Amino acid sequence: MITITAATGRYRRLVVEALLRRGIPTNEIVAAVRSPEKAANLAATGVQVREADYDRPETLASAFADSDKVLLVPSADFGQRYPQMVRAIEAAIDAGVGLIAYASFVNTDTSTIRLGEAHKQTEAFIRKSGVPYVMLRNGAYIEVYAGDLGGMDYALISGTLIGSAGTGKISGASREDLAEAAAVVLTSTDQAGKVYELGGTAWTKADLAAAVSQLTGKPLVYQDMPVEAYTQVLVAGGIPQFMAEIIADAGFSATRGDCYTESTDLPCLLGRPSTPLIDVVATTLKRNGLL
Ligand SMILES: NC(=O)c1ccc[n+]([C@@H]2O[C@H](COP(=O)([O-])OP(=O)(O)OC[C@H]3O[C@@H](n4cnc5c(N)ncnc54)[C@H](OP(=O)(O)O)[C@@H]3O)[C@@H](O)[C@H]2O)c1
Known part of the structure; x- marks a missing residue:
């Protein structure tokens, strides 16, 4: 049984979709979710939906029962x-899980990005616990940079994409590629x-702006x-102050x-190159009504 958290x-x-494409039977996949009422589309695929709230440890034991592998996100x-991940790791160990795959962030050993602190702590806790693990250190999602969190509409009106990443290279990848690699x-x-550093072909924020410009003609x-x-x-x-600080720090981290x-x-x-920046940007712009 393979369990995917959150x-x-x-x-x-x-x-989950990539596991199904790879031929894993639906009854061998558990979608562990905080809100089962939001998981109707997952349930419709035939996979088991189980309640698993990181803040309610009593839900985690039953969610991880019979699991051979858990993808912890x-x-x-x-x-x-970090406290949420500790509770989930302890529950997975109690349930006798054979492998925890932890969705971490690229360069977690050396990274100074503020968002990476919890990943550092969680990786250390997993190693110390003795449970077999594999680290999936995901690169930045291209979709986030291409406007999934908003802001690209304003950039296109003003003709300027702002940021604090300088000429720093970003080995971003699409969520889809990263999910397929996890599967x-x-x-x-x-x-x-094993520790995987999962980065796509590197680009800069200037490359990103050029890709958006090329696609939109603006x-x-x-x-x-x-x-x-x-x-x-x-x-x-x-944007709230604490979130703005996190976003700006994440941008600046590229310069380092x-x-x-x-x-x-x-x-x-x-088994193939990662999806090119321009293709992921095109999909993201379309999804957000900008193309
Ligand atoms: N590589 C990157 O560039 C990058 C960028 C952004 C984020 N991330 C990673 O992606 C993850 C979240 O970002 P996202 O944009 O994917 O968020 P998202 O789509 O909003 O998903 C958040 C998920 O966390 C679940 N959740 C929240 N609280 C929970 C709890 N107490 N117990 C169990 N599940 C809970 C939510 O469940 P509900 O449906 O019940 O709300 C939801 O499924 C993080 O791991 C982050 O590190 C990576």
Whole structure:
């Protein structure tokens, strides 16, 4: 049995679909979700839907029962991620799970990105626990940079894409590629102890702006800003201060090389090159009504 946690999230849902494409029978997949009422579309695929709330440990034991492998993906509840992951790891160990695949972030060993702190702590806790593990260190989602969290409509009106990433290279990848790589790992043998750095072909924010411009036919250039100034622009745009600081820090981390990897783990797992930036940008713009 393969269990995917927080399975109503976008990346996790794609992992379930990739497992099904790889021929895993529906009765061998558990979609563990905080809100079963949001999982009707997952249930419709035939996979088992079980309640699993990281904040309610009593739900985790039954969710992980009979699981051979668990894909553990943190929630987006940034302040709570580490304690949530500890509860889930302890429950998985109690349930006798044979392998935890942890969805981490690229370069977690060396990264200084603020968002990566909980990943560092969680990876360390997993290693110390003794449970067999595989680390899936996902690169940045291209979709997030291409406007899934908003902001690209304004950039296109103003002709300027702002950020604090300088000329830093970002080994971003599509959620779909990262989910497929996770499915490959979850359906392969001998994964215990492996650490995958999953990055796509690197690009800069200027490359991203050029791709959006090419696709939409509208002028768009990248304009870099100091972190503090970028934070204030985000706040002025309605983003809460703590979230604006996280976004600006995540951008700036590219200037320190935190988002770049030379690893070929992603294309190796996929058995093909990762999906090009321009294709993922096109899909994202279409989904958001900008193309
Ligand atoms: N690589 C990258 O660039 C990148 C970018 C952004 C995010 N991420 C990663 O993706 C994850 C979240 O981001 P996202 O954009 O995918 O979020 P998302 O689609 O909004 O999904 C969040 C998921 O977490 C679930 N959740 C929230 N609290 C929970 C709890 N207490 N117990 C169990 N599940 C809970 C939500 O369940 P409900 O449906 O019940 O709300 C939802 O399924 C994080 O792991 C983050 O590190 C990576």
